[in-house]
Amino acid sequence: MTNEAKTVAQSRTETVHLVRPMHLNGANRLFGGILMQWIDEVAGTVAKRHSGCNVTTASVDDLTFLHGAYQNDMIVIRGKITWVGTSSMEVCVDTYVENLSGQRDHINHAHFIMVALDGHDKPVRVPRLTLQTQDEQLAWEQAEHRRQLRKQKQR
Numbered sequence: 001m002t003n004e005a006k007t008v009a010q011s012r013t014e015t016v017h018l019v020r021p022m023h024l025n026g027a028n029r030l031f032g033g034i035l036m037q038w039i040d041e042v043a044g045t046v047a048k049r050h051s052g053c054n055v056t057t058a059s060v061d062d063l064t065f066l067h068g069a070y071q072n073d074m075i076v077i078r079g080k081i082t083w084v085g086t087s088s089m090e091v092c093v094d095t096y097v098e099n100l101s102g103q104r105d106h107i108n109h110a111h112f113i114m115v116a117l118d119g120h121d122k123p124v125r126v127p128r129l130t131l132q133t134q135d136e137q138l139a140w141e142q143a144e145h146r147r148q149l150r151k152q153k154q155r
Contacts, residue, residue: 005128008080008136011049013042016098017075030069035095039110042079043091047114050081050089051126054117058088061111061146067097069107074098082111082136083143087123089114090143111146 017023017038025031040057047055069075076096083090095108118124131137 005130006050007130007132008082009132011046011081013045013049013079015042015077017077019069019071019073019075021071024071028070030073030075032065035065035069035075035108036063038075038077039079039093039095039108040112042077043093043110043112043114046079046081046091046093047089047112047116050084050129051116051124053124054121055089055114056117056121058113058115059150061113061150063108063110065108067105067107069097075107076104080139081129082139083147084126084129085147086125087116089116089126090146092139092143111143113150 015038019030023030023034043057044055074097076098077093078096079091079093081089082092091112091114093108093110093112094106096104097107098104116124116126129140131140
């Protein structure tokens with residue numbers, strides 16, 4: 001783990017999955033639990049890349065299923081870090097179905113709170129986040145707002 005600041009681009013992650021029969025629910029759509037596993041893995045990878053250490057999922061906000069996916073659909077999952085605290089990080093994950101021409105339709109959106117851990121599973125300080133674009137600054141501000149809402153719910 002390093003305390004140097006990192007950029008959003010340094011931890012950005014994208015994975016691709018093909019929906020197979022074993023991934024389907026009783027309605028022949030992608031089972032939500034499978035998709036949740038895949039997006040949690042992407043969020044964890046982003047957080048590991050940023051923190052340089054092991055991480056755990058602390059919470060998931062705004063897990064929104066916009067559309068279904070079906071057998072043989074190509075699922076593209078993109079994750080990026082949007083905010084960092086002392087040991088916690090917010091990771092935004094978006095999921096798309098990509099057709100053969102490369103067009104992507106947005107099917108899922110989520111925000112994960114990940115916590116960096118040392119070798120004894122204790123929270124550890126994470127690198128600061130260097131924001132390079134207006135979009136990254138806006139994502140940080142939106143993450144701050146979500147953080148305040150989470151704090152209010154805990155009271």
